[in-house]
Amino acid sequence: MIEEPYRWVEAIANRREYIEGQLAPGSPIAALGYRDGILFLTLGQTRQKLFEIYDRIGMGAIGHPGDIERLRMAAIELASTEGFNRSAADVSLRRLVHYSLSPVMKSAFEQIYGPPYLARMLFAEVGARPEDDMFLRVEYDGEIASNGATYARARQDFAVLSGTRQSVELMEAFLKTEHTPDTSFEAAANSALDAWSVGHMLLQTSDAKELPERAAIAEHRREQLARAAIEAAVLERDGTAAIRYRSLADKELRSLVTQ
């Protein structure tokens, strides 16, 4: 059927619809740059969603666990061999995503007789200063969204990942007004949790176009916190230790986010 070009386009569109459907229930992840590093945060009870890739690189992902695992292993393998062969300073998130992960995900997606990667990933790399932090979101079709400035948008000091485009857009809209890059850890943790709540609410009401009311966000946040565990990790900006990634236990954060 792929001899006919429009059939190929149709097949790709079907595949896209299928994957979007599979990813839709994925719990949101927020990554926020703050004064002393980058915070990854999500809520959930089951699978681990935040991972260490290399000294200064962390990853959050939603999708099929088998596919996430393959991509995670590949990213660690690439970063580790580069870090060993050259130096840790030569491991860069930009190269990892642009030259290695994205092309492979794109071709897997477009070869319609083979399986695509059912995964959506959010990477962050901590820099020496907040303005050097890099966030990259990689889609199942290899598309990359960065936090850099474009003609239509200023640079962002955060990035989010969620099941639906709408959820992502409103989480970003929320953080654009709520989050400042030079903030404290405590403020970043609270903004991240609010952003998560916004994203999570949007997954349940698919037709909303506006941000929910503040009170509704707070209510939703309270309900979810009572049920689910906080999963969080930081990439520390402090340059004294080589390894900056540290995962945080639920109890380290809970006292900061429950008033």
Add this chain to the structure above:
Amino acid sequence: MDRSPLGFDQSFPGAADDFSALLRRKGLLSSAVIGPMTRDGTQPRTWQPTEATTILAFKFSGGVLVAGDRRATAGNTVVYDRADKVLEIDRHSIMAIAGVPATAWEMARVLEHSLQYFRRTQLQEMSVDGKVRALSKLLRDNFGFVMQGVGVVVPIFATYDGNSKPEARLYFYDAMGAQFEATDYAATGSGSPAVRGILYYENNWGVKPLHELGEEEAVSIALRALDTAAESDTATAGVDRAGKIYPVIKIVSREGITTLPESKIAAVFKEMVA
């Protein structure tokens, strides 16, 4: 298959692969090649490799102290007097090296990356036994070089076991990779006979046994031991009084690794050794 480090290898070996195997698969780890031998089975030796000497480690009240002098030699030539032979492998582990630094530093690099690779891929810390064994395997892989007489490495491995029974652990190895757990102290390198004598004496007939020493007392014994080794072994530097070069001393404890600043070592040296 694409062999560049950034090439994306889609046939993932899965969880069982270790980092050395990965490096070999990518062609990034060279293995020893045995060269031609003379009739009596030994290698013709045409040059002197750079070697590093005399490291020691002992348990004291604050964990394990690991110290090394700073000299690297080739034959009877001093190559370098600021060599660092006490290397941090992870937050709680130190590998100290006596032998050929070209091999030893590479070995430390592989070990460091192996432990991190394991933690990142498997999402758990490698056990102390696993770490000790990993170093043993690296030594064994290097045995071809040892047989050629150019790449002998005899390390000490000190770590803190945070598991069921938290305690400091200390191991020393032979060049083939046999691992020995030391109860109180270990020393390797050309100056080690003198160091072992001193540590044995201090442990049995000193003011108190090594494991009861405070930090300053421990540092002073380490300095005295290295200085004694340097007295008779030309390959050991001890303390360079004129150049003000002091040994490297690191401490492994429950909290992690502390590198003693030179000023602190100098103060102890001035007060208790010189």
